[in-house]
Amino acid sequence: MSSFCKVLLSRIAYLRCRMLAWAILILPAVNIVPAFADVDSLHFSGFGTLAYARNNQKNISPLRDVTQSVVSVTSIDSWVLDSRLGMQLEYNISTSADFVGQVVLRDKFHANFNNSTELAYVAIRPHSNLDLRLGRISYDAFLMSEYRDVSFVQPWVRPPSEFYGWLPIFSVNGADGAYSFQSDEASWRIKAQAGSSKASIPIGAGYDLRADNLFGVSITRQSDSLRLKAAYSQWRTGSEPSAFTPLHQGLDAVATAAIPGVSAEAADLRRNLSFKDSKISYLTVGAAFDDGVWLAQGELGLSTSTAAVVPHGIVAYVSVGHNFGDWMPYLMLSSSLPSNDLRSATNDWGTVSANGLRDSALFTVNATRIEQETASIGTRFQLHPKATFKLQWDNTTIKPSGYGLWWRSIAINNQITRVNLISTSLDFIF
Amino acid sequence: MRVSSTIQTLICLTCLTWSLETCAEIVVIVNQKNPVQTMTPRQISDLYLGRTRHFDTGKGNASLAAVVYEQPKNSPLREAFFHALNGMSVDRVNAYWARLRFSGEVLPPKTLTDSLAALETVQRDRNAISYVDSSVVSKSVKIVLRLKD
Numbered sequence: 211m212s213s214f215c216k217v218l219l220s221r222i223a224y225l226r227c228r229m230l231a232w233a234i235l236i237l238p239a240v241n242i243v244p245a246f247a248d249v250d251s252l253h254f255s256g257f258g259t260l261a262y263a264r265n266n267q268k269n270i271s272p273l274r275d276v277t278q279s280v281v282s283v284t285s286i287d288s289w290v291l292d293s294r295l296g297m298q299l300e301y302n303i304s305t306s307a308d309f310v311g312q313v314v315l316r317d318k319f320h321a322n323f324n325n326s327t328e329l330a331y332v333a334i335r336p337h338s339n340l341d342l343r344l345g346r347i348s349y350d351a352f353l354m355s356e357y358r359d360v361s362f363v364q365p366w367v368r369p370p371s372e373f374y375g376w377l378p379i380f381s382v383n384g385a386d387g388a389y390s391f392q393s394d395e396a397s398w399r400i401k402a403q404a405g406s407s408k409a410s411i412p413i414g415a416g417y418d419l420r421a422d423n424l425f426g427v428s429i430t431r432q433s434d435s436l437r438l439k440a441a442y443s444q445w446r447t448g449s450e451p452s453a454f455t456p457l458h459q460g461l462d463a464v465a466t467a468a469i470p471g472v473s474a475e476a477a478d479l480r481r482n483l484s485f486k487d488s489k490i491s492y493l494t495v496g497a498a499f500d501d502g503v504w505l506a507q508g509e510l511g512l513s514t515s516t517a518a519v520v521p522h523g524i525v526a527y528v529s530v531g532h533n534f535g536d537w538m539p540y541l542m543l544s545s546s547l548p549s550n551d552l553r554s555a556t557n558d559w560g561t562v563s564a565n566g567l568r569d570s571a572l573f574t575v576n577a578t579r580i581e582q583e584t585a586s587i588g589t590r591f592q593l594h595p596k597a598t599f600k601l602q603w604d605n606t607t608i609k610p611s612g613y614g615l616w617w618r619s620i621a622i623n624n625q626i627t628r629v630n631l632i633s634t635s636l637d638f639i640f
Numbered sequence: 641m642r643v644s645s646t647i648q649t650l651i652c653l654t655c656l657t658w659s660l661e662t663c664a665e666i667v668v669i670v671n672q673k674n675p676v677q678t679m680t681p682r683q684i685s686d687l688y689l690g691r692t693r694h695f696d697t698g699k700g701n702a703s704l705a706a707v708v709y710e711q712p713k714n715s716p717l718r719e720a721f722f723h724a725l726n727g728m729s730v731d732r733v734n735a736y737w738a739r740l741r742f743s744g745e746v747l748p749p750k751t752l753t754d755s756l757a758a759l760e761t762v763q764r765d766r767n768a769i770s771y772v773d774s775s776v777v778s779k780s781v782k783i784v785l786r787l788k789d
Contacts, residue, residue, distance in 0.1 A: 257742055300747055305707060305767075310744055329744050338694040338705045341746075348744050356743035363739040388745075390692070395682075397691035432691060434726075502732055595714070595730050639738045 251302040259361045261292035261635035269619040270608075272631060274368055275375050276521075279319045280412045281617050290317035292368050292635055294359055298329070306335040314359050314380075320410035328359070328381045341388045349379045350386065350403055350428050351443040353496030353509050362637040365505055365590055367602040370527040370544035373509055375615045376580055377492075378409040378419055379445075396433040402426070407445070414453020419485070422448035435501040444491040447520070451485060457574065458483065460567045464559065471557040479553075479571045481517065488517035505531040505538065514549065521578050521614050523548040529586075536592040545583040552576055552611050577623075581612025597638040604631040665774035666721050668785040669759070670695075671766045674704065679784040685726040687769060689736065690746035695769075708749035709761055709770040717755065721771050724787040 264287040265272060271281045274291050281288065294316035301309040312329035315321075331345030348356035355377065358369045384405015391398050407421040426443035450458075461483070464476035496509035508528035515522040524547045531540030553575055559568045588602030608616065608627045618627075668684055670676060676695045686692045687708050694703040711718040713734075722728045728736075740746045752758050755772035762768045763780045777783065 255741065257738065296742065298742060302747075305705070308747055310747070312742070312744070331744065333744075335693070338692075338703060343744070356745065357739050360738060360742045363735045363742075392686070392692055397686065500732070502727065502729060592731050595734050639734065 253300045253302075254298070255300075255640060256295065256297040257360045257362055257637075257639045258295040259293055259635050259637045261289070261361075261367060261633060263288050263291045263367075263631055263633040265629050265631045267627065267629050269622055270613075270627060270629060271617040272371070272629070273375060273615050273617065274317075274371065276378050276411055276615075277319060277380075277409050278317050278412075283617050283619050292361070292633065293317070294361075296328070296359055303332075308333045316359065318410070319412040320416055325408070325410065339390050341390070342385070343387075344385045346381050346383050347386055347403065347405070349382050349407065349443075350401055350426055351377070351379075351441055351492050352494050352511065353437075353439050353498060353507070355379075360639075361600075361635060362596075362598060362639050365507070365529065365531050365538065365540050366542060366586065366588060367600050367633040367635045370529075370542060370584065370586075371615050372544040372546035372580070372582060372584060373511060373525045373527050376521040376546075378411060379407045379421055379424075380409070382407050382424055384424065396431050399428075399430045399432070401428045401430075406448075411451075413451040417451035417453070417485075418449055420448035421445040421490075435499055437498045438496070440495045442491070442493050444489065447485045447488045447490065447517075449486060454483060454485075454574075457567070457571055460564065461571060464562055464564055464567065467562060469561060472559050472561065475555075475557050475568075476559075476571075479568075479575060482550075482553075482575050483519050483571060484517050485519065488515055488520055490515045490520055490522065503533050505529075505533070505540070518550040518553070518575050519578055521548070521580050522550070523580065531590075537589055538591075539589045540587070542586040542588075543584070544586070546580045546612075546615075548579040548581050548612065550579065552579070573623075576611045578614045579612050580614035581609040582615065583607055593636075594638075596640065597636065600633075600635045600637065602633045604633070605629075606631065666717065666724060666771050666787045667774045667777050667783045668769065668771045668787070669762050669777065669781040670769050670784050671762055671764075672780065672782050673766045674782060676704075676784060677782075681725050681785065681787070684769075684785060688722075688725070688749065690740055690748070705767050706769055707765060707767045709758055709768055710749040710751045711755070711758065711771070712751060712753065715754075717771075717773060721787065 268284050268286060271283055271285050294314060296312060296314040298312040303309060309332050310329050313326050314328045315326060327346060329346055329348060331343045331347050333341060333343045335341055350356055354369055357363060358374055382403060382405040384403060386401060386403030388399055388401040404425045406424055409419045411417045411419050424445035428439060428441035431438045458480060461476045461480040465473050465480055467473055492511060492513045494509055494511040498507040511525045513522040527542060527544035529540055529542035531538045553572050555568055555572060559565045584604050584606040586602055586604045588600060591599045593599050606629045610624045610626060613623060675697050683696060687706050694705050697704050719730045722733050737748045741748055752761060755776045758770035758772050759776060759781060762770050
């Protein structure tokens with residue numbers, strides 16, 4: 211890439227960060243809310259986070275989620291890792307129909323208006339127990355997957371990366387239906403959704419991930435202080451990263467060369483390096499308890515993929531907090547264990563002069579594994595009924611070839627790294 | 641001397657007002673044509689937290705959709721209402737509704753300007769439910785629950 215392009219790209223990234231920072235600072239202060247609030251059927255509201263994070267390693271930088279823009283590995287601090295601003299417009303069409311639109315500005319690879327629009331749907335209620343939504347709707351897979359951008363409602367600076375960081379889907383183009391009912395002392399909600407989704411991921415010059423044939427079901431039980439949720443979701447990847455094309459072509463050539471052992475290994479690597487047509491599934495159970503004094507939350511998830519290159523495995527976290535007036539100190543432990551073993555060479559490809567190709571393929575298939583655990587301690591302070599301040603310290607241990615959630619120097623790929631990350635945030639709603 | 645007595649009077653009036661406000665009874669009201677006669681705090685809490693959207697009119701009766709109306713977000717009446725109803729602080733209620741609103745799961749109840757507006761709205765709308773200070777309530781609406789903070 212020419213130096214001019216590098217300067218231009220860094221300038222664009224800089225301007226985007228400045229626009230986000232100014233929007234976060236200015237928007238809640240301007241007098242937009244009362245103007246809309248007086249109009250009965252139209253309501254404008256929003257949420258935001260202004261956050262700063264700093265880590266202690268000069269060869270590694272954290273990701274909050276895999277759709278974020280490329281960051282230099284030498285960068286040790288960031289204002290955009292967790293900062294975001296969401297704006298929502300609701301239009302009450304009738305007593306049984308609404309329109310909701312939501313735009314979220316956050317650090318994103320290839321951000322534009324289309325992929326910043328998280329919600330744009332029409333909701334109808336044909337019966338008081340039944341909700342139907344059509345359009346761009348929230349992705350319902352985990353306990354917090356429908357509101358992971360809204361830090362104000364979460365105890366922590368960010369949802370645990372081990373659980374939410376590798377999930378590329380934020381919203382779904384499609385439809386969902388939810389049936390609610392009361393039983394004993396609890397409310398139940400059974401929901402099903404179907405559709406497709408897209409996300410831009412920074413692989414090579416950019417990978418437009420297409421999640422096709424997406425389908426999910428969930429059941430939620432809410433009693434006074436306890437919320438329980440179980441969910442299953444699956445989708446099929448409909449696109450391939452163009453950056454993988456030379457690798458795929460090379461592996462295809464070796465696979466068809468009919469060399470004993472080598473061709474079978476090449477075919478296996480080719481299959482496991484194919485995003486396209488791989489089937490991904492998530493199965494999760496979660497619980498959240500909040501009685502105003504104690505807060506406890508945990509989730510356990512199992513994800514599967516038919517291709518090793520798509521991150522998958524067992525993920526879990528548990529967190530406990532206690533309210534002391536306006537302060538709530540908390541602890542959290544989270545972990546991600548990949549289901550796919552670390553791959554290594556089983557044959558010498560020297561007969562086709564392709565040991566370099568084999569090593570590249572092995573490096574790539576191992577590069578997306580996520581194997582790490584984090585212990586976090588922090589506190590939340592209720593500044594105002596609509597604003598909180600948080601301070602959090604994360605200590606993360608990343609296992610060899612488990613760096614899928616970090617921008618890192620290749621030199622550290624085969625070693626254990628411990629990272630300390632200090633984060634602070636101001637979260638608000640308006 | 642005169643300034644001092646004025647300040648004393650103001651302090652007394654403020655204390656009296658505060659005392660009346662914090663001790664006042666809150667009544668939950670529905671339209672006179674609503675078949676529901678009484679409601680439990682739990683039933684009302686479920687309506688105000690978006691967990692149900694209809695009145696429990698008894699077995700065999702057709703369910704009646706509920707349109708829930710809220711008092712202004714920062715009003716002391718709202719704070720006292722939730723405290724007396726289910727023990728939730730306004731901070732928790734705000735966070736609860738922010739989660740539902742921004743996930744698109746359920747939209748919060750409509751907010752009215754004050755108790756008089758709530759009274760007028762419930763008078764007009766057969767499906768409405770709201771709460772007011774007992775001092776403003778009239779026979780034009782039906783009281784289904786009395787709450788004391």
